[in-house]
Amino acid sequence: MPAAEPAPVLLRGTDRAAFAVAFVARLRRAGLRVGITETDDLVRALAASPPTSRTVLYWTARVSLVRRHDDLAVFDRVFTTVFDDTPPLPLSRSAVPPRNRDNAVHVAVPGTGGEATAGGDGLPWATLPAVVAAGDESGDDGLDLPELRPSTLAALAAVPFEDLDPPQTEALGAALRAALTDWPQRRGRRHRADPAGRRVALRATIARARRTGWEAITVVRERPVPRPRRVVMLCDVSESMRAQAAAYLQLMRAFATVADAEVFAFATRLTRLTVQLRHTSPREAVDQAGTAVDDRFGGTRIASNLAALLDSHHGEAVRGGVVIIASDGWDSDPPEAMTTAMTRLRRRAHRILWLNPRAGAAGFTPRVGGMAAALPFCDRLLPAATFADLTEALHHLHESRLR
Structure with missing residues (x-):
């Protein structure tokens, strides 16, 4: 019996972090209070359970981002605005349109309530690069990844x-x-109890010996307290x-x-x-x-x-x-x-x-x-x-x- 083909997954190959951040930005502009924790929950949820349909995507985003019942109306309105009257969500890497000048494909989102409708204001369907074998150039999908650079301070640290x-200094x-x-430390004059200490704490040892008929059964050791x-x-x-x-x-x-x-x-x-x-x-x-x-x-x-x-x-x-x-x-x-x-x-x-x-x-x-x-x-x-x-x-x- 032939094995059943796996169900198609929405947003396959899509940068989940870019998708979540862009969608949360739209929710914030609509007045929904969504923090970094909720955004991270959405990214993890998409990784753990990739959505197979728009309904599954809706419930995944709703459970991850909405914390109050009063925010449901705002969430539904933004979700409908984003995903209605737009091209179909990419089911595979081949469904992604060719790159534009920003190296990411945006789905145009119609504005509501006076929101701008300029092109490129939608959510980014930025795909991850395809895995190709060494020396195989046929798998290049034309996506340019940003070059990783050191931080500004790390680069300036090597400048004479x-x-x-003055601001850089x-x-x-x-x-x-x-x-x-x-900070460098030195040996102080005070001491504290320490089992690894080299010096016997006489007072503490004698105090313990009072409980055992003045027999020093337990020897208390101490070491110097370091000072800056x-x-x-x-x-x-x-x-x-x-x-x-x-x-x-x-x-x-x-x-x-x-x-x-x-x-x-x-x-x-x-x-x-x-x-x-x-x-x-x-x-x-x-x-x-x-x-x-x-x-x-x-x-x-x-x-x-x-x-x-x-x-x-x-x-x-x-x-x-x-x-x-x-x-x-x-x-x-x-x-x-x-x-x-x-x-x-x-x-x-x-x-x-x-x-x-x-x-x-x-x-x-x-x-x-x-x-x-x-x-x-x-x-x-x-x-x-x-x-x-x-x-x-x-x-x-x-x-x-x-x-």
Whole structure:
């Protein structure tokens, strides 16, 4: 006995998501409150039970989209408007008309109640591409699929700082703050109970022993409670760092707002920007920081500013912390002064990271006197010419987490 042929399915090969979104858009314009959840329910229902007739399609859409009895009249009116006096719904891929300039075929929908009736305002019968064997070009149905491209921010992250405008820099700065999720940690003085701890909690163990005749049957262990490690960032805003100054301010603001970090800018003298960059408005924070730094785009004295930081009361913030220096290494101070300042900084800091915008260039070698003198005291020399480099530099903070 020959097997029965399967019943034809409406919208075979149709993009169900495009169909559902377009139909829901028509319902919303008619005043029906339909959310994303209902739209997803319709897409899943069409996938689970493909409609074999217009009646089945009606009930599938009605059960998925209508939540209140008062909305039935609006739904029936829109469904009738969409599917009455239109060409038959495609039963197979061959029933789809040839492509138009929009790479999708639209069924014209007559307007009601003053609704526009311009061509192309119907629901899209966008079909999926046919599956063809490798090297077989006969199955091409003429449908052009959109090329997948990276997001705008992902593309801009690889653009050099000097090619970005202020809105793009601000948007990438927000993405940079969102990427700063983890923070380096250090061993704290407080302890908490932990079965994997190496230290015996004497008080808790003795308290348990009171229940067993002062026999320590149960040994309670504890481990130190980790605390966030302080991060201190110093940014070079001299003339040689003019192109990178705005982007580095966004990194400094990320440190200042996400966690308890101290940030400084320096050219010929040191300026603390922690308070200014913690402003809730990114644009206002950058403007206040630019007003506070009145020696920017001038000369550079890296060694003198490092010594000034260590000699000030903010120098205690460096003790046991992670110090990030963003500079190209051009320094008007002698290399001997840089060696002295970095020696003091190395004794006090936990780790030292140096961000150099020229470190990522091919064939880069730190031949500048200041950079060459500071390099032996640095744990990492990282490139920082794009926002992608800055995001990668954030991952190196995790090397300082408590293990």
